[in-house]
Amino acid sequence: MPSTLPETELHNPQTAKTPLDPHLKALENEAIHIFREVAAEFEKPVMLYSVGKDSSVLLHLARKAFYPGRVPFPLLHVNTGWKFAEMIAFRNDIVKKYDLDFIEHINPRGKAENVTPFTHGSALFTDIMKTEGLRQALDAGGFDAAFGGARRDEEASRAKERIYSFRTPEHRWDPRAQRPELWNIYNGMIRKGESVRAFPLSNWTEVDIWRYIQVEDIPLVPLYYAKERPYVERDGMMILAEDPRLELLPGETVQHGSIRFRTLGDFPLTGAIPSQATNLEEVIAELEIATVSERQGRAIDRDQSGSMEKKKREGYF
Amino acid sequence: MTVSAIAQAVEATTGTVTAFPAAETPRLPRDTRPLRLITCGSVDDGKSTLIGRLLWDTKAVKEDQAATLRRDSGKQNDLGLPDFALLLDGLQAEREQGITIDVAYRYFATDKRSFIVADTPGHEQYTRNMATGASTADLAVLLVDARTGLLEQTRRHATIASLMGIKQFVLAVNKFDLVGYDRARFDQITHEFRELAVSLGVRQITAIPMSALKGENVVYDGKASMPWYEGQTLVEVLELATIRSAQTVGFRLPVQRVSRPGESFRGYQGTVAGGSVKPGDSVVILPSGMVANVTKIITFDLVRNAAVAGDAITLVLDRQVDVSRGDMIVSIDSQPQVGLDFDAQLVALQSEGIQPGRRYWLKSGSRRQRVTANPFSQLDLKTGSWNQRTGVLPMNGIGKVHLSFDENAVFDSYEQNRTTGAFILIDPDTNNTVAGGMITAKRSSLTDLRSDEARVVLSLPADLADQLMATEMFSRRRDETDLRRMTAGEASQIFKDAAVDI
Incomplete structure (x- = not known):
């Protein structure tokens, strides 16, 4: 884009109408700084894109960081084959709309062996389709840095993770041997085969994410908003009953109610909450009085105490 | 439910x-x-x-x-x-x-x-x-x-x-x-x-x-x-509580990357590390020393008429100059120090400590360069006093070091700017971060000699001396000072004797 463009053409009226408050601005500046630093220091970065709200914010920040240029790395979606259908449709639209380089990976072993959350249990299913799938995709692409949308307020072991999180060639995370991270100076020196996971949203909280989505008018998968949807109750979770692969267990019935999702993942493992919040303002209002953390709806975190740390050591994000 | x-x-x-x-x-x-x-x-x-x-x-x-x-x-x-x-x-x-x-x-x-x-x-x-x-x-x-x-x-x-x-x-x-x-x-x-x-x-x-x-x-x-x-x-x-801000000092933009999406556009991307900038400002690119003027400050949302410390921006200059990652774009009238030798305080972070004479990577802002660090003083955390001490600075030790670079380095003192005065040291063998450091001053071989040997003897009222000693600047160099309390008569006698000796 030539530097002689008139100002009005560079001006983005959609996002400029409500200026960010200093709190969100500081978080945005920090994230942009991290994006630029990683893009400059590493040979082959990639951005993990899970289609959820944090990924949507992450993508928005990446576009800001490199404007007026394109996002200079591909997006990688590690699919399990069990995502909500609406997520996939939304993802395809976004990739097209923003002219992004995009990679989708589904673990071929898991696919061949027909690994499902119902037959293998959530722990093994996640291990094969997400953790192993991610490792395969990173190795195949030869990526030496991978952006993720993880936040430190999400879970106890995340609270200790660095912004540049070092991984061995086997993608292992050693929480006891993390590099010290002082000021905003990041150490990106690695050997061949080693890699770094970079987390531009480290210092954001769930409320920050929602408020930023609101002010910046970031499009989201509609599942985040309440709507009359069919669901079944299973293990204390409300599971969306739309996909024909969901088989009802004895005693289960399909119910209908106004529900929405606080996080999005694999539909059999992600619980909805009852809600009347059909737009962002209402979601935020509900959130600010919520007393349950967002990951509460995730079966994979509840398998055992410290289970996130275990998964992360194995290479999970 | x-x-x-x-x-x-x-x-x-x-x-x-x-x-x-x-x-x-x-x-x-x-x-x-x-x-x-x-x-x-x-x-x-x-x-x-x-x-x-x-x-x-x-x-x-x-x-x-x-x-x-x-x-x-x-x-x-x-x-x-x-x-x-x-x-x-x-x-x-x-x-x-x-x-x-x-x-x-x-x-x-x-x-x-x-x-x-x-x-x-x-x-x-x-x-x-x-x-x-x-x-x-x-x-x-x-x-x-x-x-x-x-x-x-x-x-x-x-x-x-x-x-x-x-x-x-x-x-x-x-x-x-x-x-x-x-x-x-x-x-x-x-x-x-x-x-x-x-x-x-x-x-x-x-x-x-x-x-x-x-x-x-x-x-x-x-x-x-x-x-x-x-x-x-x-x-x-x-x-x-107040948030420390670097807005009152000179403009500093460590360049993270050069954006060239097309033939005719060239923008310098980074986070403002000090001061502010607006279109029309004259700036210097360090360490090369080339001068240019700012024409535009671009962000995703709008072309801005100013940017301040903390803002992540893209800067466009009015002429083709050689700017690359690691350079610093600074205000022309308030520039940081450029040189081969600096003094700094370090915290040693790894078990092998900081080895005198060993070559490390130093990263500050977006710039990475080779450096040797020679410890010359260590803080006794028990008493708060600095002790002359050369040799290895052990893990968890806080020391003062001389930094020597192969190529010109660009710093402010940490006291003036917490971003452009801070750095980390990286072990070139393990790639681990082995120290965090803060620049105290630039050193030149001439003034170095003078500061080591030249002394000033002052006689002050006790209350004024106490105030001086309570300042941060004084406390940082306390190990280099000698202090005697005495009466005004005794002090004037010392000055009389000194005058005779000279």
């Missing part, structure tokens, strides 16, 4: 019932940046309880997290609250050993402001982690146990925090319920701490008597137990 029904279901599985803080009012947009703070104190001063109390009383702990907590701990304290320490020590090794081994970051907010807490370990061997947490903090909360008062570790932590550039301190005199809310005890500890603070050059201190366990003077006041205490609660102090 409703939200609260789910919560109750979670509760039911744990078999415990706890009253939760009432739902909060919706949060408004924040008119300030998040305040970053560090909590420090000795092992048993109640740090985890304090942070747990902050998170709990500001409703940052969600019910399912509390439920997991209770499931893991199986115990509660006598107030019916869960063991807060388990909420904070997230790693398995920490749970097993019952100690905090790494810096963790916590988030909470009030209606007025949001906060990022660097929660650092109290154990001596983790001093390096404290330095890490302190590097980004605007304020330090120092905990002391009201029964034991100031410990060696208190001095250690206050010293490190002050060296890392923290100017605001809160002295939290904790476990105050255990000394019967004795006001005299509070005054005594506060007095002792003020003396320590003066020796460190710290002037902004707020002392608060509190019981983190009972939640007195943390978020809610403790008037019922301490009617005599008229001061603020901890959260009130935090809400009003």
